[in-house]
Amino acid sequence: MAYETEKQIAIKAALAAGQLCERVRHEISPEAIEKKDRSPVTIADFGSQALICRELATEFPNDPVVGEEDAAELKQPEMAERLSQVADYVGAIAPNTTPDQVVSWIDHGNGSVGPRYWTLDPIDGTKGFLRKDQYAVALALVEDGEVKVGVLVCPALQLSAAQPGLMFVAVRGEGTTMSGLDGQNPQTIKVVSSENDPNLRFVESVESGHGNQAQQAEIAKAAGITQDSLRMDSQAKYGAVASGEAALYLRLPSPKTPDYREKIWDHAAGTIVVEEAGGRVTDMHGKPLDFSQGAKLVDNQGVVVSNGLLHDKVIAALQQQTS
Numbered sequence: 050m051a052y053e054t055e056k057q058i059a060i061k062a063a064l065a066a067g068q069l070c071e072r073v074r075h076e077i078s079p080e081a082i083e084k085k086d087r088s089p090v091t092i093a094d095f096g097s098q099a100l101i102c103r104e105l106a107t108e109f110p111n112d113p114v115v116g117e118e119d120a121a122e123l124k125q126p127e128m129a130e131r132l133s134q135v136a137d138y139v140g141a142i143a144p145n146t147t148p149d150q151v152v153s154w155i156d157h158g159n160g161s162v163g164p165r166y167w168t169l170d171p172i173d174g175t176k177g178f179l180r181k182d183q184y185a186v187a188l189a190l191v192e193d194g195e196v197k198v199g200v201l202v203c204p205a206l207q208l209s210a211a212q213p214g215l216m217f218v219a220v221r222g223e224g225t226t227m228s229g230l231d232g233q234n235p236q237t238i239k240v241v242s243s244e245n246d247p248n249l250r251f252v253e254s255v256e257s258g259h260g261n262q263a264q265q266a267e268i269a270k271a272a273g274i275t276q277d278s279l280r281m282d283s284q285a286k287y288g289a290v291a292s293g294e295a296a297l298y299l300r301l302p303s304p305k306t307p308d309y310r311e312k313i314w315d316h317a318a319g320t321i322v323v324e325e326a327g328g329r330v331t332d333m334h335g336k337p338l339d340f341s342q343g344a345k346l347v348d349n350q351g352v353v354v355s356n357g358l359l360h361d362k363v364i365a366a367l368q369q370q371t372s
């Protein structure tokens with residue numbers, strides 16, 4: 050099977066990172082949330098990137114990693130205590146970790162986009178993480194601009210599972226699986242194969258500033274979806290489409306940030322998870338997402354994720370609105 054080693058290492062690394070994030074999350078005090086104290090998310094974000102980059106640097110030393118974080122802030126003398134907290138959390142999984150190692154692993158994630166690279170969001174959906182809602186650890190391998198392997202660990206996502214904690218894994222040409230966070234008994238999943246069922250739903254961000262909720266509601270309606278949206282943070286939304294929970298995920302540019310360009314780590318893992326489950330992912334103009342241009346999807350605007358059947362209808366509705 051293609052990319053078997055890459056897949057296994059990515060799963061191991063992302064699950065370890067998810068475990069670290071959950072430990073931190075359970076220790077967030079309600080007061081910290083009220084005070085909008087971002088320290089829990091900072092510790093988990095850095096710890097997650099350190100653990101994953103440690104694994105990738107060991108197993109694939111020649112592959113660049115384009116991660117969301119860098120250690121510049123953590124290297125400041127006034128951050129010594131925070132750094133040692135991160136090292137403690139990482140050390141619970143990778144024994145004897147030193148602060149210097151943490152810094153160098155995090156900075157291993159400062160690579161550039163090339164012919165073959167990994168991209169990582171150590172905590173996608175930081176606002177959801179702080180609210181104790183959805184978040185994801187998202188890791189993907191990209192070759193020649195195409196995502197080949199994607200792993201999404203969603204520790205708080207339940208869908209139809211018995212308990213929260215879902216992992217989605219996709220390899221190009223080999224389908225998408227979903228399992229619990231023990232990775233046991235992965236089940237092949239498929240998008241919902243209907244385009245005019247009154248129960249079809251669409252997903253969108255919780256954060257209104259990350260999209261255009263009014264326009265998203267109109268477009269979903271034009272595509273025949275009559276149910277209210279399901280609002281969810283992070284790339285867990287891609288998992289919802291891949292598993293058939295939703296038929297559509299719309300992320301149209303917010304009127305406040307019309308020129309926003311999406312980041313590769315916010316979409317690479319999710320894209321392959323949906324495509325390999327039989328769905329489609331493009332930008333709002335129907336163009337495939339181009340992961341070869343750098344850290345931002347500079348040639349794309351907005352994101353449309355569907356079960357495939359609804360896709361052309363959605364793009365046509367968007368074109369009609371702008372013509």
Ligand SMILES: Nc1ncnc2c1ncn2[C@@H]1O[C@H](COP(=O)(O)O)[C@@H](O)[C@H]1OP(=O)(O)O
Nearest residue numbers: 174254255256258259260282283303306309315
């Ligand atoms: N104006 C914006 N439009 C779309 N996405 C945004 C915008 N500002 C931030 N984001 C990104 O949305 C992602 C979370 O999305 P969701 O709402 O689906 O959970 C974050 O990775 C965040 O990136 P960043 O971390 O760089 O701020």
Ligand SMILES: [Mg+2]
Nearest residue numbers: 170173174315
């Ligand atoms: Mg993100």
